[in-house]
Amino acid sequence: MYRLLIVDDEPIIVEGLFDKFLQLTTHAFEVYKAYNGEEALGIARRARVDLLLTDLKMPGMNGLELQQAVQLLWPKCKTVFLTGHSDFQSIQSSMRGGAFDYVLKMEMDAKIIEAVTRGADAIAEEHSHARLLSDARHRWTQALPILCKEYVLELLEGERTSPQGRAARFAELRLPLDAGAPVHLGIGRVDEWQGDIRPGDKSLLLYGVHNVIEEHFAGGCRIVFVTYGNDRFLWLLQMKPGTERETAMQRQSRILGIVESAQTACRTYLKLPCSFVAGCEPCCWEELPRKFGQLDFLLTRGLGLGREILLSDASPSPAATNDTAARVQEREVTQLMQALERKDDIGFHRRLADISSAIGETEAIRSGMALTLFYSLSASFLQLMNRSGLLESLPERIDMNKLLGAQEHAAWRDAARFFGELADLIIEKVEDESGRETSEVVERVQSYVREHIDGDLSLARLSEIVFLTPFYLSRLYKQQTGRSLTDYITEVKLGMAKEMLVSTNRKIYEIGIHLGFHSSPYFNHFFKKQTNMTPQEYRDTWTPRAVKQD
Structure with missing residues (x-):
């Protein structure tokens, strides 16, 4: 739906066109109106304008000045000018200034509607599916290295995917790896940067490390290199056919020999002392997060003096194994709570079942990973309940001792059953609260409409009072009530008009002004459209009945 702003200093023209475009069935417009350039610019500052239909000659800010000001705010806005016979010089200026079209005021409404709808079609063409896909494909190609990096890091964080899903993603990102074959992981660190290095040079030097690693492994494998943090990097490696007969010891010696040579090249040619931990034992993709935790532990706390370390995963210490398991569990808890915050009950229960199967459902919660997991979940639930404002209401429905004590x-x-039930309860509470807040927004908007029936009731103004965007308010209101805001405003104005016509002696034009209609003809048109009677006919028909009933 495109936003159309109609501007003219003659209210009868504005109201008539406003009504015409609201009734249009071929195109759906979100229509705004203004009676001078300054008022129109105020609307443009509050809400996006896609189409501007404006008079050229207006007191104060004229149409050309308005177009230029709106164009600065919304460069893609299409402007259609309404003009008279004597404005051809202004027309030429407007077309040179980027106007989309112009229509003579003496022409029929159909010509004006045609010009505006052509502007809408032009916008649609600019945003067409094929064009957007083409632009996205071009940008995607430029962003491919970043996308590859993000996906590899997601895999290391424990992203759950099927072999088919991985294969499709690898093909999409042009990763030269087999999604169904085991993979070697290696990680590294720049131990010290040169003292006079500039921030931009770090990326260049890390790219140099990338080249060194690829050159040393070239020929016998497929490799993907990724940087992370300020000084860390990793590689994923798959051997090409022909190395299957190697023993584990031979493979370890060969990989460590290659990495040692790469380490020397980094020191010699790049002047970078680097530490490396090579994964000599291949692992399946599902085990990649555990392998990453193991290697990261060795790099951080492994054997050595802290500089130019060269280790492998051949003999990890028990501490490394425990640390790896703890890191993986921490990531799993984070992903579990993220599912809960998204109100993804299916995802939450699936991840909770996966964690439980790794722990052992019948295991007592006395020590080890089960105890760690319990209190990690307990703390995470408490934090979420506190952020969501549920710490006061939920204790009435749950046993807090079961949340705070593993015993x-x-x-x-x-x-696990308790945490699952608590998650369901939190989702229920959050959804109830969200529904209540939505109802409050609707009530506030409706109250404002009734109290300011003669004022600015545009979507832009109504969205300001509830701190939402116009488009989102429109969607939210219709979702909550089943009808549009325009329908509600029409209903209120019509109800008030009927009541005032029957119960007061005010003149019809005064009633129109009280209800926000800037001209009597437009009020008459509005009323007759809704009731098939003019205001005077309605008053003549119903006033005697009201008197008789009294």
Whole structure:
């Protein structure tokens, strides 16, 4: 839906066109109106304008000045000018200034509607599906290295995908890896940067490390290199056919020999002392997060003096194994709580079941990973409940001792069931609260309409009082009430008009002004359209009945 702003200093023209475009069935417009350039510019500053239909000659800010001002705010806005016979010099100036079209005021409304709808069609063409896809494809190609990096890091964080899903993603990102084959992981770190290095040079030097790694592994493998953090990098490696007969010891010696040579090249040619931990044992993709945690532990706390370390995953310490498991569990808890915050109950319960299967449902919660997991979930739930304002209301419906004490559960199965029920309750509460807040927004808007029936009731103004965008307010209101805001405003104005016509002696034009109609003809048109009677006919028909009933 495109936003159309109609501007003219003659109210009868504005009201008539406003009504015409609201009734249009071939195109859906969100229509705004203004009676001078300054008022129109105020609307443009509050809400996006896609189409501007404006008079050229207006007191104060004229149409050309308005077009230029709106164009600065919304460069893609299409302007159609309304003009008279004597304005050809202004027409030429407007077309040179980027106007889309112009229509003579003496022409029929159909010509004006045709010009505006052609402007809408032009916008649609600019945003056409094929064009957007083409632009997106071009930008996507430029962003491919960043997308590859993000996806690899997601895999290391425990992103759950099927082999088919990975294969499709690899093909899309042009990653030269087999989604169904085991993979070697290696990680590294720049131990020290030169003292006079500039920030931009770090990326260049890391790219140099990338080239060194690829050149040393070239020929016998497929490799993907990724940087992360300020000084870290990693590579994913798959051996090409022909190395299957290597023993584990031979493979370890060969990989460590290649990495040692790369380490020397970094020191010699790039002047970068680097540490490396090579994954000599291949792992399946599902085990990649655990392998990454293991190697990262060795890089951070492994054997050595902290500079130019060269280690492998061949003999990890028990501490490394425990640390890896703890890191993986921490990521899993984070993803579990993210699913809950999104109100994704299916995703939450699926991830909780996966975590529980790794723990062992019948295991008592006394020590080890089960105890760690319990209190990690307990703390995460408390934080979420506090942020959501549920710490006061939820304790009335749950046993807080079961949230705070692992000893309250006989086995992990009981604790998992409790956390699942608590998640369902939180989602229910949050959705109820969201529904209540939405109802309050609707009530506030309706109250404002009734109290300011003679004022500015545009979507732009109504959205300001509830701090939402016009488009979102329109969607929210219709979703909540089943009808549009325009329909509600029409209903209120019509109801008030009927009541005032029957119960007061005010003149019809005064009633129109009281209800926000700037001209008597437009009020008459509005009323007759809704009732098939003019205001005077309605008054003549119903006033005697009201008197008789009294």
